Amino acid sequence: MSIRKQLDHAPRPGVRTFTPRWRTSPLTAERMERLLPAAQVPDGPLDPVATFGRRSPVVLEIGSGHGAAAIAYAAAHPDHDLLAVEVHVPGVARMLAAADDLGVRNLWVHRGDALPLLTEAIAPASLAAVHLFFPDPWPKKKHAKRRFVQQHTLALIADRLAPGAPLRIATDHAVYADHVREQVAAHGGWEVVEGERPSWRPTDGFEAKGLAAGRSITDFRLTRQPR
Numbered sequence: 631m632s633i634r635k636q637l638d639h640a641p642r643p644g645v646r647t648f649t650p651r652w653r654t655s656p657l658t659a660e661r662m663e664r665l666l667p668a669a670q671v672p673d674g675p676l677d678p679v680a681t682f683g684r685r686s687p688v689v690l691e692i693g694s695g696h697g698a699a700a701i702a703y704a705a706a707h708p709d710h711d712l713l714a715v716e717v718h719v720p721g722v723a724r725m726l727a728a729a730d731d732l733g734v735r736n737l738w739v740h741r742g743d744a745l746p747l748l749t750e751a752i753a754p755a756s757l758a759a760v761h762l763f764f765p766d767p768w769p770k771k772k773h774a775k776r777r778f779v780q781q782h783t784l785a786l787i788a789d790r791l792a793p794g795a796p797l798r799i800a801t802d803h804a805v806y807a808d809h810v811r812e813q814v815a816a817h818g819g820w821e822v823v824e825g826e827r828p829s830w831r832p833t834d835g836f837e838a839k840g841l842a843a844g845r846s847i848t849d850f851r852l853t854r855q856p857r
């Protein structure tokens with residue numbers, strides 16, 4: 631794909647950043663039925679005070695998988711509310727079960743695509759941080775349009791972050807790290823720090839897989855440059 635197309639500002643209809651395929655086991659179904667209703671945020675514009683029952687810093691994790699980082703963040707920051715958005719039902723079920731076992735109550739879920747959630751439900755300047763940990767790398771060049779970090783997603787996240795709030799991205803794929811550098815530079819207006827691994831993030835999930843495969847981890851902390 632040409633660089634011009636990769637840096638296209640507009641979202642591309644029908645281009646998904648995930649593969650919507652999984653098997654829902656009886657255990658997954660039981661966990662979702664038992665635990666999702668209390669943890670899921672209602673459809674429509676998010677009213678944090680009504681939903682979380684308090685005024686708190688709200689952190690969004692995009693593509694939380696089975697939730698190790700989301701749970702660790704919520705446990706380490708009891709005064710914050712962490713909203714995990716994930717399409718993959720078995721991952722959500724596993725996260726809910728683990729959070730329930732640990733008694734973590736400040737972890738919330740939207741089971742679905744992060745893009746419409748960010749676009750339609752999250753108010754401007756309302757998020758204390760956005761986390762994107764080990765996004766699907768889509769390493770083939772022809773799939774680069776499926777990578778979550780694009781011009782339009784950077785613009786959307788920039789708008790939803792509170793002033794000074796960080797977008798944290800971690801990846802174990804050198805191709806994706808280069809993609810992030812390129813997209814962020816093309817978008818402009820971000821201060822970029824590399825190599826700052828959050829101390830609360832467990833080495834689990836896809837980070838562990840990447841390390842086991844001999845890949846190195848790149849952490850980005852992006853904040854909007856003051857105007």
Ligand SMILES: C[S@@+](CC[C@H](N)C(=O)[O-])C[C@H]1O[C@@H](n2cnc3c(N)ncnc32)[C@H](O)[C@@H]1O
Binds near residue numbers: 647692718721765
């Ligand atoms: C490679 S996994 C990483 C999971 C987890 N962050 C970890 O580090 O173990 C990427 C996850 O992002 C999810 N995902 C991809 N695009 C998404 C989107 N637009 N909205 C919500 N989840 C998405 C996928 O379903 C998948 O579970």
